[in-house]
Amino acid sequence: MIRSMAVAYDHSDEAREALGVAIELASRLGVPLVVIHFVGLLEVATGDSNNTVDAIGDAVSQVAQGLGLSTDDLSISLRTMDSSPVEGVILVVEDENIDLVVVGSRGHAIDDSLLGSTSHQLIEHLGHPVLVVPRRR
Numbered sequence: 001m002i003r004s005m006a007v008a009y010d011h012s013d014e015a016r017e018a019l020g021v022a023i024e025l026a027s028r029l030g031v032p033l034v035v036i037h038f039v040g041l042l043e044v045a046t047g048d049s050n051n052t053v054d055a056i057g058d059a060v061s062q063v064a065q066g067l068g069l070s071t072d073d074l075s076i077s078l079r080t081m082d083s084s085p086v087e088g089v090i091l092v093v094e095d096e097n098i099d100l101v102v103v104g105s106r107g108h109a110i111d112d113s114l115l116g117s118t119s120h121q122l123i124e125h126l127g128h129p130v131l132v133v134p135r136r137r
Helices: 013-029 041-046 049-066 085-096 117-125
Strands: 005-009 033-038 076-081 100-104 130-133
Touching (some): 005 085, 033 085, 085 100, 085 117, 117 130
Parallel strands (some): 100 130
């Protein structure tokens, strides 16, 4: 049973696809969604993380509106992390007792795999269900 979800978000097109799937699924299931963003070195160096939080909030609102949903009707929270994506997702899953993780896939082949390296590592090491959203062509 899925009682909570998380989605990794990094402003990429692939992450936006994953965000849309996660918002729609969380809405249908009536479960809270945690949006995880990994703060980059540039954001840390410039102290620009507040603008990042605002940009992610705007992206969440835009994606929800595109799905015909209002963020007022959804339980969505944001976690920013300054770790690697794989380590950060594992920490959030443990901290927030997440049942399902949604990630996009850039499709960079590693070991003859069609998954991106982050999604591949999460599937291998997380120990929880991972929904990998493919990039639309």
